[in-house]
Structures are given as C-alpha cells and as structure tokens.
Amino acid sequence: MTEFFQSLGMTYEWAWSVATIAGVLLIALPLMLSVAMIIYVDRKVWAAINLRRGPNVVGPLGLLQSFADGFKVFLQETIIPSAANKGIFILAPIVTFTVALAAWAVIPFDAGVVLANINVGLLYILAISSLSVYGIVMAGWSSNSKYPFFSAMRASAQMISYEVSIGFVLVCVVLYAGSFNLTDIVNAQKGHGFGIVNGYWFNLLLFPMWVVFFISSLAETQRVPFDLTEAESELVAGYQTEYSSMAFALYWLGEYANILLMCSLNTLLFFGGWLPPLDIDLIPWFDIPGIIWFLGKTFFFFFMFSWVMATVPRYRYDQLMRLGWKVFLPMSLLFVVVISGWLMFTRYGV
Amino acid sequence: MIQTFAFYLFAVLVIASAVMVISSRNPVHSVLWLILAFFNAAGLMVIVGAEFIAMLLVIVYVGAVAVLFLFVVMMLDIDFAELRAGFIKNFPLGIAIALVLLAEMVLGLGAYKAGVIQLGEPSGLAAPLPGESNIESLGALLYGQYLFLFETAGIILLVAMIGAIVLTHREIRSPRGHQDISKQVSRRPEEATEMMRPEVGKGVKL
Numbered sequence: 001m002t003e004f005f006q007s008l009g010m011t012y013e014w015a016w017s018v019a020t021i022a023g024v025l026l027i028a029l030p031l032m033l034s035v036a037m038i039i040y041v042d043r044k045v046w047a048a049i050n051l052r053r054g055p056n057v058v059g060p061l062g063l064l065q066s067f068a069d070g071f072k073v074f075l076q077e078t079i080i081p082s083a084a085n086k087g088i089f090i091l092a093p094i095v096t097f098t099v100a101l102a103a104w105a106v107i108p109f110d111a112g113v114v115l116a117n118i119n120v121g122l123l124y125i126l127a128i129s130s131l132s133v134y135g136i137v138m139a140g141w142s143s144n145s146k147y148p149f150f151s152a153m154r155a156s157a158q159m160i161s162y163e164v165s166i167g168f169v170l171v172c173v174v175l176y177a178g179s180f181n182l183t184d185i186v187n188a189q190k191g192h193g194f195g196i197v198n199g200y201w202f203n204l205l206l207f208p209m210w211v212v213f214f215i216s217s218l219a220e221t222q223r224v225p226f227d228l229t230e231a232e233s234e235l236v237a238g239y240q241t242e243y244s245s246m247a248f249a250l251y252w253l254g255e256y257a258n259i260l261l262m263c264s265l266n267t268l269l270f271f272g273g274w275l276p277p278l279d280i281d282l283i284p285w286f287d288i289p290g291i292i293w294f295l296g297k298t299f300f301f302f303f304m305f306s307w308v309m310a311t312v313p314r315y316r317y318d319q320l321m322r323l324g325w326k327v328f329l330p331m332s333l334l335f336v337v338v339i340s341g342w343l344m345f346t347r348y349g350v
Numbered sequence: 351m352i353q354t355f356a357f358y359l360f361a362v363l364v365i366a367s368a369v370m371v372i373s374s375r376n377p378v379h380s381v382l383w384l385i386l387a388f389f390n391a392a393g394l395m396v397i398v399g400a401e402f403i404a405m406l407l408v409i410v411y412v413g414a415v416a417v418l419f420l421f422v423v424m425m426l427d428i429d430f431a432e433l434r435a436g437f438i439k440n441f442p443l444g445i446a447i448a449l450v451l452l453a454e455m456v457l458g459l460g461a462y463k464a465g466v467i468q469l470g471e472p473s474g475l476a477a478p479l480p481g482e483s484n485i486e487s488l489g490a491l492l493y494g495q496y497l498f499l500f501e502t503a504g505i506i507l508l509v510a511m512i513g514a515i516v517l518t519h520r521e522i523r524s525p526r527g528h529q530d531i532s533k534q535v536s537r538r539p540e541e542a543t544e545m546m547r548p549e550v551g552k553g554v555k556l
Contacts, residue, residue: 013351013352085376085378088378088379088382118401119401119483119484119485120401120402120405120484120485123402123405123406123409124405126405126409126413127405127408127409127412127413130408130409130412130413130414130417131408131412131413133413133417134385134417134420137417137420137421137424138382141378141424149424152424153421156417156420156421160414160417163413180485318529319531322531
C-alpha cells in the first residue's frame with residue numbers, strides 16, 4: 001500500500017505513515033462490525049441448541065440486535081462509584097479494548113495481506129495477550145468492591161496458568177515451522193500431511209497440541225466452561241459489576257475481539273490459514289480468494305466456541321487450576337521434548 | 351527524523367514513569383507506572399533493532415513479573431501514614447545511595463566518552479550475524495559459543511526453583527485435604543441419589 005501512496009507523489013515516510021493508518025482502519029473497522037455480528041451469531045447458536053428462537057425482533061431476522069444493544073448502552077449514563085479509584089477505573093476498559101485490537105496487527109488475512117509482517121509475530125501475540133490480564137486486574141482493584149476484586153484475583157491466576165501451556169504449544173508449532181513469522185508458519189503447512197493436507201492438525205504429534213491449544217484458548221478468553229471470573233451465581237458480573245454505559249461496552253467488544261483473535265490463531269497455527277484444506281489442484285478451490293478460506297475457518301472455530309458454551313457446565317476453580325498445571329503443563333512440556341527429538345531425528349539428522 | 355522522535359518519546363516516558371514509580375503515593379499506582387516504564391524500555395529495544403529482546407522484555411517483565419508484583423501489592427493492607435513515618439529517618443541513607451548511583455553514572459558516561467573499552471564493537475564475538483534475524487543470531491551464539499554457560503545458568507535457575515518449592519511446601523496429613531478428581535467426575539446419578547417412599551410418621555434413615 002506504501003507504493004500506492006508513493007505513486008500519488010508523497011515522500012516514503014509520509015506514504016508509509018498514511019498507508020499504516022489506512023491499514024489500521026481497514027482492520028479495526030471491519031473487526032468492530034464483525035464483533036457486532038458475531039455476538040448475534042453467538043446468541044443464535046445458543047438459542048438453536050436450547051430450542052429457543054434467539055434475537056429475532058430488531059431488523060430482518062434480528063440481524064440489527066447488536067446495534068440496538070450498542071445504541072442503548074451508548075445512550076446510558078456513565079456511573080463512576082464514589083469509592084472507586086477514578087483514574088484506573090476509567091483506564092481499565094480502555095486498556096482491555098486497545099490490547100484486544102493491537103494483537104491484530106500481525107495477523108495475516110491472506111498471502112501478503114498483513115499490517116506488520118514482523119519476524120517475531122508469534123512472540124508479539126504472546127506479549128500482547130499477556131497484557132490483557134491488566135485490564136481485568138485494574139478494573140477489579142479500582143472498583144473498590146468485593147466481587148470485582150475476587151474476580152480479578154481469579155482472572156489473573158487463571159490467565160497466567162493457561163498462558164504457560166499456550167507458550168509451550170506455540171513452541172511446538174515454531175519448531176515444526178522453523179519461524180516465528182505467522183506468514184512463514186502458514187506457508188510451512190502447505191502439503192504438510194502426506195503432501196495433500198494443508199495444516200499441522202494432520203500430524204500425530206501436533207494434533208494433541210491443537211486440542212490443548214483450543215481448550216487453553218477457551219480458558220484464556222474466559223469462555224464457558226472456564227468463565228469463573230464472571231460466574232454470576234457467585235460474583236454478580238465479576239470484574240465488570242461496577243461498570244455501566246460505554247465502559248461496559250468496551251469490555252464486551254474487547255472480549256469478543258479476543259475470542260475472534262484466538263479463533264484466527266487456531267486457524268493460522270494448525271489449520272493452514274488462508275490455504276484450502278487439501279493441496280489438490282483438481283478441485284478449482286485455489287481460485288477462491290484466500291481471505292474467504294481464512295474467514296470461513298475462523299468462523300468455524302467461533303461456532304465451536306459457542307457450541308462449547310451452550311453445552312458444557314462450568315468448571316470448579318480447583319479443577320481449573322488442576323487442569324492447567326497438572327495436565328496441560330506436563331503434557332505440553334513432554335510434547336516439546338518429543339517433537340524436538342523427532343525433528344532432530346528426521347529433519348536435521350542425529 | 352522519525353527514529354529520533356520515537357527515541358525521545360520512549361526515553362522521556364521511561365524516565366518520567368520511573369520517577370512516578372518512586373514518587374506516587376499509592377503502591378498500586380507505582381506498579382502500574384513500573385509497567386509503563388518496562389513497556390517503553392521495550393520500545394527503545396525495538397528502535398535499536400533488538401525486536402526479540404523487546405518481546406522478551408514485555409512477555410517476561412510485563413506479562414509475568416509485574417503481574418505478580420501487582421497481585422502482592424493489591425492484597426497488602428497498606429497503611430500510608432505508617433509508610434511515610436520512616437521517611438525522615440531514612441532520608442540521609444537514601445541521599446547517600448542516590449549520590450553513589452550518580453557518581454557511578456558520571457563515571458560510566460566518562461568512560462564511555464573516553465572510548466577505552468569497546469564492548470559493542472561491530473567486529474567482536476558478539477557481533478550480529480549479517481543477513482540473519484535477531485533470534486537466529488542469538489540462538490547461534492547461545493547454543494554454540496556459550497552453550498556451557500547457558501546450560502549452567504539453566505541448572506542454577508532449576509536449583510533455585512526446586513529450593514523455593516521445598517521451602518514453601520507443607521505436607522497435608524489430614525485425610526480431608528485429598529480429592530480424587532477422577533472419582534468425582536465418574537460419579538453417576540444412580541449412586542448419588544436414592545428414591546424413597548417413606549411411611550407417614552416413620553421418617554427416613556440418613
């Protein structure tokens with residue numbers, strides 16, 4: 001895009017700046033729109049599984065329900081509790097929302113369609129997602145209220161625990177791909193399974209790691225069955241109890257943007273990103289643009305997220321910690337050792 | 351132009367937030383300013399081209415260490431009046447430490463200006479490999495040249511970790527503390543509930 005703006009007669013620095021800002025808007029605005037639509041999809045899927053109708057009043061088939069909710073929240077009064085620590089109370093939802101958007105900078109939507117094609121892309125995502133705990137902890141502490149504080153404690157312990165096993169799963173993928181760059185990781189998956197299947201999931205050593213990654217990403221985004229931070233029977237609404245109006249809406253948007261990010265990471269790391277599922281040219285699906293494949297796979301994983309939400313009951317907190325530390329951590333560590341040994345044996349020679 | 355601007359932006363923010371860490375009254379605010387300082391230091395690392403170190407700084411310090419700081423500080427019941435009571439008593443000590451640090455900084459800057467030792471020599475052992483990414487040059491050095499030192503550091507960290515676990519571990523002897531998760535999960539409704547048709551006035555046995 002920089003070349004396009006340079007052809008309009010700008011210097012390189014100005015063209016780069018304008019192109020980057022345009023790229024940020026091109027990612028952030030459709031992302032916000034898709035968050036609004038994905039909330040609608042989420043509610044429809046739960047409704048279908050619960051044999052209900054779901055939102056069907058606002059607009060055709062209820063499609064405009066999320067926008068109506070958005071306007072309602074937007075027009076409400078912002079209430080700041082008098083005992084709250086004002087600065088941090090206002091800063092917390094902003095941090096959550098900004099962090100949720102910032103991680104999208106390195107996600108490749110198609111071959112070459114990426115805002116920042118950096119060498120340490122995967123590490124950047126790990127770094128940014130480790131920041132998202134701050135929005136919750138700051139909210140819980142600054143609300144100066146009992147339940148938000150409990151929720152913040154739970155959230156920080158939970159997110160740190162599951163980040164460890166996510167880190168080891170990413171190490172496994174990086175060992176296979178030989179790169180931290182997300183574009184390179186997707187390209188390395190082309191024809192990975194017997195030269196036919198595009199994607200690391202078709203691999204006996206990496207498929208268990210995908211299962212661990214999927215469950216950990218449920219825990220990382222605090223979805224059911226790991227939504228103990230918002231367990232309404234115990235903690236009202238968790239860390240967002242004291243929030244109202246736009247601050248509350250920012251939490252919702254940030255949460256769903258994070259969920260979409262995790263779905264797209266599942267797609268990119270294990271299911272071949274923008275590549276078609278099979279590397280066979282007989283079927284003319286290489287003519288379908290890569291971004292359609294990418295969005296379709298991401299949508300499939302989102303469907304799995306809401307499927308899990310509609311069917312599975314909530315974990316107990318000690319079970320959650322046990323799963324993270326006593327099951328996933330040893331398992332992913334073992335797989336790091338096994339995979340590096342296997343690669344040493346087959347790819348690099350002993 | 352943009353590098354200079356970014357450098358001064360990050361540098362000013364690092365120093366300003368470091369000042370706020372020690373001058374803010376609320377310890378939680380101090381930790382949050384510390385996080386801002388870490389973050390901007392990572393920005394400085396990106397400017398000098400060490401993107402791997404920058405990401406590690408954010409993951410390790412911001413993502414793990416500072417979360418634990420915040421965790422501990424939030425749980426503390428802090429009496430601010432008591433905290434500030436020792437201020438006058440410890441003031442001379444603080445000034446002395448500050449003077450030592452200042453002298454060291456002046457010395458260091460002078461030595462750097464004199465240019466006697468060139469640690470960052472572009473042709474030395476630690477020179478970046480041309481045409482290789484950050485991670486690859488670091489890996490080639492750590493797992494080639496300095497393999498023994500690297501492994502030794504790993505062993506020392508492992509020993510420290512085991513030591514910490516041994517020191518804080520307490521054996522729970524009471525039988526109530528133990529839970530068998532697989533037994534809990536595999537429980538079926540048939541063994542957990544019992545249908546009763548009690549006779550009037552008899553009650554049921556519990």
